[in-house]
Amino acid sequence: MYKVLIVEDMDLTREDLISLIDWERYGFELLPDARNGKIGLEYAKRYRPDIVITDIKMPVMTGLDLVEQMKKENIEAEVILLTAYEEFELAKRALQMGVRTFVLKYEIDEEVLLRELNGCIEALKTKENMRKVRMKQYLETILAGKNEISKSDESILEWIGKSVLILLEQIGKPLMYPDEEGIRELIETEIPGSKLRVMKNAGGGILIFYRVHSFVSEMHLDSQIKEFVTKVQSLFSSHMGLSMAASVGGMIRKNKDILPAKEEAEKIMKGRVFHKGICILDQVPKDEKAEFPVEIKNVMKLIEENLEKDSYENLSTSLENTLCRSVIRTGNLYIWRKVSEKLLYFIMHRCAVMEQPEIEERLDKFKREFQKMDIYSFIKEYEGIIGMLETSADHKYSGKVRYIKAFIEQHYSRDISLGDVADDLGMNAIYLSQLFKRETGSTFSAYLTRVRINHAIRLLRTGEYKIYEVSEMVGYQTVQYFSKVFKKETGKNPKDY
Numbered sequence: 039m040y041k042v043l044i045v046e047d048m049d050l051t052r053e054d055l056i057s058l059i060d061w062e063r064y065g066f067e068l069l070p071d072a073r074n075g076k077i078g079l080e081y082a083k084r085y086r087p088d089i090v091i092t093d094i095k096m097p098v099m100t101g102l103d104l105v106e107q108m109k110k111e112n113i114e115a116e117v118i119l120l121t122a123y124e125e126f127e128l129a130k131r132a133l134q135m136g137v138r139t140f141v142l143k144y145e146i147d148e149e150v151l152l153r154e155l156n157g158c159i160e161a162l163k164t165k166e167n168m169r170k171v172r173m174k175q176y177l178e179t180i181l182a183g184k185n186e187i188s189k190s191d192e193s194i195l196e197w198i199g200k201s202v203l204i205l206l207e208q209i210g211k212p213l214m215y216p217d218e219e220g221i222r223e224l225i226e227t228e229i230p231g232s233k234l235r236v237m238k239n240a241g242g243g244i245l246i247f248y249r250v251h252s253f254v255s256e257m258h259l260d261s262q263i264k265e266f267v268t269k270v271q272s273l274f275s276s277h278m279g280l281s282m283a284a285s286v287g288g289m290i291r292k293n294k295d296i297l298p299a300k301e302e303a304e305k306i307m308k309g310r311v312f313h314k315g316i317c318i319l320d321q322v323p324k325d326e327k328a329e330f331p332v333e334i335k336n337v338m339k340l341i342e343e344n345l346e347k348d349s350y351e352n353l354s355t356s357l358e359n360t361l362c363r364s365v366i367r368t369g370n371l372y373i374w375r376k377v378s379e380k381l382l383y384f385i386m387h388r389c390a391v392m393e394q395p396e397i398e399e400r401l402d403k404f405k406r407e408f409q410k411m412d413i414y415s416f417i418k419e420y421e422g423i424i425g426m427l428e429t430s431a432d433h434k435y436s437g438k439v440r441y442i443k444a445f446i447e448q449h450y451s452r453d454i455s456l457g458d459v460a461d462d463l464g465m466n467a468i469y470l471s472q473l474f475k476r477e478t479g480s481t482f483s484a485y486l487t488r489v490r491i492n493h494a495i496r497l498l499r500t501g502e503y504k505i506y507e508v509s510e511m512v513g514y515q516t517v518q519y520f521s522k523v524f525k526k527e528t529g530k531n532p533k534d535y
Contacts, residue, residue, distance in 0.1 A: 039067040040159060041085060045078035045092035045104060046071070046120065051143065055091065059148050066155065075099025075107075082113050089158045091118045094140075105135055114165065116158035120146070174237070180296050182240060195235055195290075200250050202263055203287040203296070205303035206270070207243035208280055209315060210415075216244045224277060229269055241304055246270070247290065260320075267318050275316075283310045285319040311374060312366050314414045325371040334373070337361045338380060345388045347479055350428040351488045355495050355528070357417050359535070365413060378408060378416060385423055397426045438463065438470065439477045443485070450489050451513045456482040490514070491527045498535035505532045 042061065046052040052071055061068050069085045072078035076099040078092060090108070092101040099107075105117055119140035139154055195201060207213070221244065222236040233249040248266060250259060267284045274280045287303030290296055302322070309323035330338070337360045344353055365374050382405065389397050404419055411419070435443070445459050456474075459482075460467035474482055490512040497508045509520035524532050 039065050040088040040162070041069055042066050042089045042091065042155075043069045043078065043081055043085065043087040043115075044071040045073075045075060045081075045090065045096070045101065047073050047093060047096040049073070051093075051120075055146075055151075058146075058151055064152065064155070075101060075104035078104050079107050079111075082108055082115065083111055086113060087115050088162055089118065089155065090115045091120065093120045095122075102135070105137060109135075116161050118154050118158065177235075177237060177296070180293060181237070181245070181300055183297055195247055195249070201247045201290040202250055203290060203299040203303055204246040204248055204263075204267055204270075205239060205243055205285045205287060205300070205307055206246065206274070206282045207307060207310070209283055209412075210281070213243060213280070218244070224273060225270055228273055229266065232266065239300070239304075243307075245300060245303070250289075264318055271316055271318075281316050283307070283313070283317050283319070285310075308371055309369075311371065311412045312369060313412060323371050324369050327372055328368075328370055330373065330376070331364060331368065333364045334361065334368075334377065337364070338377070341381070342384050345384050345424075345427075348427075348434075349479065350424055351485065352492055352527075353424055354421050355492050357421060359495060359499075359528075362413055362417055374413060381416075381420060382408060385420065385427075388427060389423075394426070394430050397423065397430065400426065435477050436473065438465070439474055442470065442474055442482070443478075446482075446486050446489050450486060450493065451511055453513065453515075454486070487523060487527065491524060494520075494524065494532070495528070495535060498532055508532070 039062070044052060044055055046055065052073070056068065056071065066089075069087055070081060072081050074096045075092070078090070079099065081087075082090065082104075090104075092104055094101040101119055108115065108117075117137045119137055120143050121140050122143055139157060141150060141154060216236070216238050218236040218238060222234060225234060225236075225246075226232055235247040237245045237247070239245045248263070250262065263286055267286065271282050271284060274282045285303045285306035287301075287306065288295065288299035290299050305322045306319045308325070309319050309321065310317065312323070313319070337356050341353060341356055341361070344350065344356075361377070365377055368374075386401065386405075389401050400423055404423065408416055408419075441463065442456075442459050445462070446454070449458075456471055457467045460470050463470070471482060474480075474485075478485065480488075494508050494512045497503055497511060498505070503511070505521070506517040509517045512520075514520035514523070521532055524530075
């Protein structure tokens, strides 16, 4: 509702104005009325009216003096001046001072008053839109680091008090053209009482300036912010089908806090590479030059050697269960960058040797996008390319070796031997053993063990089966022997998964 202040020294005229229309029905809130300009100024400073209806001539302080003093106090209300015929020259002076309109007292009725009030509303809306555009431009220059903060430090947010800056980024791909006002209206509608400003971030994603309640203790502030962010992420998911990661930047009390808060939020968001899907981040991740831990060195060497030998059977296990977890434990962006760059080099080198156009096309896209991926998305895409390499590599094997590999994949849960394959093919088992070793570099039993352990790891990671159940499902008769083989192959016990 628009707040209206009536200032009139004649009691009868003031009472007539108050009773002339149903103010609330037309969207207006009447403030306490004033009988002279001095009282009117006090009320204007206290209540900050949107519209002031005032007589020109009054004792103590005139309407023109009231308008002048309101300007000095930065009270940007629309003013309707009431004047008698003989005060016409004063009214013209008032118009020169920026007063929007004046009304002759003897002409005022319901229709005239509503017409002037509606004119004030249109002028207020125009001012508000212009102010929003101006403030948005000012805010954009601050966020870009191109503006010297003025000494007055006038707030460019629509409220007084502390705010927190939240950065949201779409998971998977950037949110290119966010509807800033639409997002703000959605959040304020679905989360009643929230006050916020939404801006597109030049570096990607959107920024939300969220007013925090001043009465909330520091102890409960974090939980309030996280509760709000969780609700916002849910709205993006339910109304727009978007999964959003969030980082919480610094607190904003004055304009000079805005840029540092944004920069902090962007630094924190870099830690998203260690998280899968929707998340709320509030700590700047480590980004320090450091040596690879021994576990990462070993698995990187294993991946490089296996790729060189076209041995792909246990690469997924090495990537998902050893490398991924080890890198996440470091929490170090520097280490992840170096790991991802080395992995990319390994696979580029292998793909160059294979000379497969389809693989090279997928790899080219991967090279363009890998730096924007989280670790889980990176590993998934890496495994996809490895799968294509494995399929391509299979073509270099003879039909008999491909048959043996397919037989193992189909029957690994049973007690099988190379003799079973030889019987199926009607061939000599010793000859098949030598052929398989020559083409794959592995014995039949070693290859079967790798296949069984890889399947066991996948089953254990689901959390749906007991260890003894997994042991039986992958072809081991006793859980003790299964655990012994598992430890020898992976360096870990089954219970570690």
